[in-house]
Amino acid sequence: MSGAPTTIISPEQLLRELDNPDWVIVDCRHDLADPEFGRAAYADGHLPGARFVHLDEDLSGPKDGTNGRHPLPDVAALAQRLGELGIDRTKQVIAYDDAGGMFAARLWWLLRWLGHERVAVLDGDLHAWRRHGGQLTRAPVVPSATRFEPVRQPIDAPLLDVLERYRDEHTLIVDARSPDRFRGENETIDPVGGHIPGAINRFFKDNLDADGNFKPAAQLRREFTTLLDGVTPAQVIHQCGSGVTACHNLLAMEIAGLPGGRLYPGSWSEWCASDQRPVATGP
Structure with missing residues (x-):
């Protein structure tokens, strides 16, 4: 439509x-x-x-x-x-x-x-x-069930793909967690603090303005273009703690007219589950 x-x-x-x-x-x-x-x-x-x-x-x-x-x-x-x-x-x-x-x-x-x-x-x-005057209700909702036909799209990056690409100069990993957790500080959710080596940080809350709305598309485009520094959106893998807030960065890039990035669903919580995978700390 x-x-x-x-x-x-x-x-x-x-x-x-x-x-x-x-x-x-x-x-x-x-x-x-x-x-x-x-x-x-x-x-x-x-x-x-x-x-x-x-x-x-x-x-x-x-x-x-x-x-x-x-x-x-x-x-x-x-x-x-x-x-x-x-x-x-x-x-x-x-x-x-x-x-x-x-x-x-x-x-x-x-x-x-x-x-x-x-x-x-x-x-x-x-x-x-x-x-804006929107109301809430406690009225129960009983949906009319239907059939959803999935057509899976290749927009995720599994662990093996990330392991293969994280040191590739043509791949950029963007971590959506707060800066302190990215640095390996104040980690209270996952058992290990730090980030995937080579990743850069874009806190998902930086996509919002002071009122909690997404920033204008042009501003998001400027910010992400600077962040990517020549890397195309298709070369970007987004991650966070568990594959949730990384979707916020993917949405923000879509708003900015920069589609094509992929999500690493397991994110840091999967990466740090094995001590065989390298960990970086600091900025």
Whole structure:
């Protein structure tokens, strides 16, 4: 569908489409320290018509101790869950959270991974929705189940690919974690502090302005062009702690008109699970 939102959408735009039967809104709220937060927050109030997805249960696959904290879900399992939510190839999906798009961007990327480009993140998250007069409801939502047909896209970079490329001068690894965690300081989530040798840091929160909205496309383009320093987007592998906030950088680059980067889903939590892989610390 021409003109379908594929990156971000403003609260004003979404308010105009609330009654559109071809649009599906998905609540992605989560708290890494409290896995039940999102479900409780949804029950307490959500956007009208919104369905809820859980980062650990719906947007991630089983952990085996070596594949990271949020491994990719099985394609068939994710497709089934999307169908249960009423999402098929005809639907426009809008993902939101209350964390600047930190978790909503994960659903954005996963849908694109399965070949569905009609997906956008609510700009400014739930806070902007409320500021613009958007209401919340506790009304239960019972989606009409459908069938989602996945067409998997090669936009992920598995561990073996990263191992092969991380020292390649034509590959740039961009780490979305906070600068202190990138340096190996104040690590409280993963058992080892540091980063993949050769990686550079772009904290995902730097994609947002003071109000929590994504910066203008032109500004994001300038910032990422400077960061990449001649490397093309197709040569970029994005990672973070567990493959969640790296999606935010991928979304920001898409907004900036710099598509083509790939996600290392296992990210630092998978990389540091083996002491056979090198670790760098400092800037």
